[in-house]
Amino acid sequence: MASSTIEKQPIATSKSVERKESKSKPEVIIIQPVHGWSALRLGELWQYRDLLYFLVWRDLKGRYRQTAFGPLWIVAQPLFSMVLYTIIFGMIAKLPSDGRPYAIFSYSGLLPWSFLNDCLGSGLNSLLGGSALFSKVYFPRLLIPLSRLISQLIDFFISFFFLIVLMVIYNVQPTWGIVFLPVLLLLMAILGVGIGLWFSGFIVRFRDFGNIMGYFMRAWMYASPVVYASSVVPPQWQTLYHLNPMTPVIEAFRWGTLGSPAPPLWSIGLAFLIAIPIFVGGLYKFKRDERNIVDVI
Numbered sequence: 001m002a003s004s005t006i007e008k009q010p011i012a013t014s015k016s017v018e019r020k021e022s023k024s025k026p027e028v029i030i031i032q033p034v035h036g037w038s039a040l041r042l043g044e045l046w047q048y049r050d051l052l053y054f055l056v057w058r059d060l061k062g063r064y065r066q067t068a069f070g071p072l073w074i075v076a077q078p079l080f081s082m083v084l085y086t087i088i089f090g091m092i093a094k095l096p097s098d099g100r101p102y103a104i105f106s107y108s109g110l111l112p113w114s115f116l117n118d119c120l121g122s123g124l125n126s127l128l129g130g131s132a133l134f135s136k137v138y139f140p141r142l143l144i145p146l147s148r149l150i151s152q153l154i155d156f157f158i159s160f161f162f163l164i165v166l167m168v169i170y171n172v173q174p175t176w177g178i179v180f181l182p183v184l185l186l187l188m189a190i191l192g193v194g195i196g197l198w199f200s201g202f203i204v205r206f207r208d209f210g211n212i213m214g215y216f217m218r219a220w221m222y223a224s225p226v227v228y229a230s231s232v233v234p235p236q237w238q239t240l241y242h243l244n245p246m247t248p249v250i251e252a253f254r255w256g257t258l259g260s261p262a263p264p265l266w267s268i269g270l271a272f273l274i275a276i277p278i279f280v281g282g283l284y285k286f287k288r289d290e291r292n293i294v295d296v297i
Helices: 015-026 036-040 043-047 049-064 069-091 100-123 143-169 176-198 200-205 209-222 235-241 246-260 267-289
Strands: none
Touching: 015 036, 043 049, 049 100, 049 143, 049 235, 069 143, 100 176, 100 209, 100 246, 143 176, 143 246, 176 200, 176 246, 176 267, 200 209, 200 267, 246 267
């Protein structure tokens, strides 16, 4: 009698049937309003980190494409301003410079100020500059100001290297306060980007608002110890003068690099108390403006 083999067929259980049915069903995406910190969706920034890298690289390449001097333009503006201010304020007006050569004194003030100005521009022009991408594909809109902030940070360190060269030329020794440089950079970044994010929606609706911000930044620069020492301010005005958050930042920067007098500790804490609410409020204002930005543009 011929033997026959019986193939065992797997028995479909209820679990396997449910698994097959679940695979065939399309993915359901639930869109619902979010509140609080979750409305910012900061976790998406990490998920799109590869895009952040390409945005930074695109910004750096596009800025110096088809230029004769390339990245040398990073130090050209503060260097030209240093020479101009040295002639006007150092040689003609003879403003005090904390006992340091006025050239390096002015450059050490222009460097943090230029970084703040660039950070503010990164937030201010983020919606207007990224409008072409916003209308084509979705990605976290905060990647635009963040990528520009990173590229501005690279520019800062290139300019800071030139400051080190000046310190060697003028034989100026830094102090131990230079270790607080990352803290100062963080303070300037959140302050500048925060202000820019607050008004990023205005510049989309009213393009001439950028001119108003330019006048504001110029007045703010002369209200800060960029081209002069804080010692020229009368003693009765010193407390009011240090309410300006950039006053202790520039003083602390000069303290760490040139050995100038250190700012009052309370003024640094007050600068953070001013910058943090501005930055947090700017984030929410930016998220609110980005919802309808494509319709406005």
